[in-house]
Amino acid sequence: MKVLLAGGAGYIGSHTALTLTEAGHEVIIVDNYDNSCEEAILRVEELVGKKIKHYEADVKDNAALDKIFKENDIDCVIHFAGLKAVGESVVKPIEYYRNNIDTTLSLLETMRANDVHNFVFSSSATVYGAENDSPLYETMKKGTCTNPYGWTKWMMEQILTDAAHADENLSVVLLRYFNPIGAHESGRIGEDPTGIPNNLMPYVTQTAVGIRDHLTVFGDDYDTPDGTCQRDYIHVMDLADGHVKAVEYAATRKGVDIINLGTGTPYSVLDIVHAFEKANNLKLKYEIGPRRAGDLAVCYSNADKAKEVLGWEAKRNLEDMCRDSWNWQKNNPNGYKK
Numbered sequence: 001m002k003v004l005l006a007g008g009a010g011y012i013g014s015h016t017a018l019t020l021t022e023a024g025h026e027v028i029i030v031d032n033y034d035n036s037c038e039e040a041i042l043r044v045e046e047l048v049g050k051k052i053k054h055y056e057a058d059v060k061d062n063a064a065l066d067k068i069f070k071e072n073d074i075d076c077v078i079h080f081a082g083l084k085a086v087g088e089s090v091v092k093p094i095e096y097y098r099n100n101i102d103t104t105l106s107l108l109e110t111m112r113a114n115d116v117h118n119f120v121f122s123s124s125a126t127v128y129g130a131e132n133d134s135p136l137y138e139t140m141k142k143g144t145c146t147n148p149y150g151w152t153k154w155m156m157e158q159i160l161t162d163a164a165h166a167d168e169n170l171s172v173v174l175l176r177y178f179n180p181i182g183a184h185e186s187g188r189i190g191e192d193p194t195g196i197p198n199n200l201m202p203y204v205t206q207t208a209v210g211i212r213d214h215l216t217v218f219g220d221d222y223d224t225p226d227g228t229c230q231r232d233y234i235h236v237m238d239l240a241d242g243h244v245k246a247v248e249y250a251a252t253r254k255g256v257d258i259i260n261l262g263t264g265t266p267y268s269v270l271d272i273v274h275a276f277e278k279a280n281n282l283k284l285k286y287e288i289g290p291r292r293a294g295d296l297a298v299c300y301s302n303a304d305k306a307k308e309v310l311g312w313e314a315k316r317n318l319e320d321m322c323r324d325s326w327n328w329q330k331n332n333p334n335g336y337k338k
């Protein structure tokens with residue numbers, strides 16, 4: 001299949017571009033490099049030994065999208081193109097709503113105009129809100145989000161659901177990601193956050209490489225076995241494999257389906273710290289600090305549906321995630337920057 005990756009130069013998109021290409025699909029990328037760079041795509045090309053067609057354009061730009069659709073006989077779209085920093089979304093809600101909602105609408109409009117019917121969407125566990133207890137099932141009612149970023153995911157799920165109800169040809173797969181970490185085992189592509197990382201693993205690896213002095217563990221007084229928050233960390237290469245299955249699944253059906261992509265196993269912040277130290281044979285400087293506003297104590301998936309429907313389950317363990325995250329960071333201390 002020919003798959004358009006909107007936001008395909010980013011962290012999850014670049015790994016998915018690699019995996020889809022290796023699975024025999026043809027990948028086309030559109031990205032405005034707002035939070036990424038062309039170098040990521042060039043490295044994917046180097047890893048797969050093939051050129052990947054890519055366009056620098058804003059996914060909100062219908063005319064630019066239409067040109068891409070006309071030049072390529074696209075079968076399926078994966079929509080990764082979004083702003084994703086939770087804290088920033090509280091400060092810049094208008095930018096978040098504008099970018100995330102408009103990219104979705106532009107893709108839907110251009111798909112309709114070009115008779116493209118398969119849509120795979122990067123959603124998030126954040127839509128379960130605080131009301132639902134883990135393990136989280138796709139059948140649970142969506143909850144209340146604690147920040148504009150989360151609401152954009154919530155609303156985009158609704159928009160895509162309504163669009164699929166109105167158009168009997170449309171197939172929409174909403175993938176709810178849990179916490180992606182890790183990198184391709186080559187260490188050539190990985191997560192390259194701008195500025196101070198918000199997420200745990202990039203902060204851990206930047207501390208280990210000496211860019212940050214120490215990691216602050218946000219609270220150790222939660223109602224969990226060691227007092228620190230638990231999450232469902234998933235290797236980005238497993239997540240990428242899940243997209244290959246989702247693209248193939250989308251083509252076999254119509255309507256909306258929701259699928260969690262997680263491992264179903266919760267690990268605490270201290271589990272991550274200790275697994276990282278053990279996997280990489282190093283010591284990580286960390287301190288216990290206060291809780292971070294908006295954090296849930298526990299968030300993990302029930303991952304059964306992905307196995308039943310997609311025939312997919314995560315294969316890589318926490319040691320693999322810690323080793324590959326560090327392999328990327330130590331080989332690229334400044335990310336993609338020279």
Ligand SMILES: NC(=O)c1ccc[n+]([C@@H]2O[C@H](COP(=O)([O-])OP(=O)(O)OC[C@H]3O[C@@H](n4cnc5c(N)ncnc54)[C@H](O)[C@@H]3O)[C@@H](O)[C@H]2O)c1
Binds near residue numbers: 079179
């Ligand atoms: N990483 C996570 O923890 C996580 C968890 C749940 C969901 N998601 C979602 O998955 C998707 C991919 O996440 P990621 O971690 O790879 O993020 P990322 O920032 O690395 O990738 C997103 C890509 O989209 C591009 N982009 C943003 N707006 C654009 C626009 N208007 N036009 C063209 N390109 C645009 C960025 O330049 C970037 O390359 C996002 O939608 C994110 O919200 C991520």
Ligand SMILES: O=c1ccn([C@@H]2O[C@H](COP(=O)(O)OP(=O)(O)O[C@H]3O[C@H](CO)[C@H](O)[C@H](O)[C@H]3O)[C@@H](O)[C@H]2O)c(=O)[nH]1
Binds near residue numbers: 084179198201217292
């Ligand atoms: O410097 C840090 C960074 C994080 N943490 C802790 O590590 C855990 C994971 O935090 P992340 O920020 O990496 O991930 P979150 O689970 O908070 O959020 C992520 O997963 C969510 C879905 O569950 C959303 O998709 C969100 O966009 C995405 O960033 C949390 O307990 C957090 O408090 C620290 O202790 N110190």
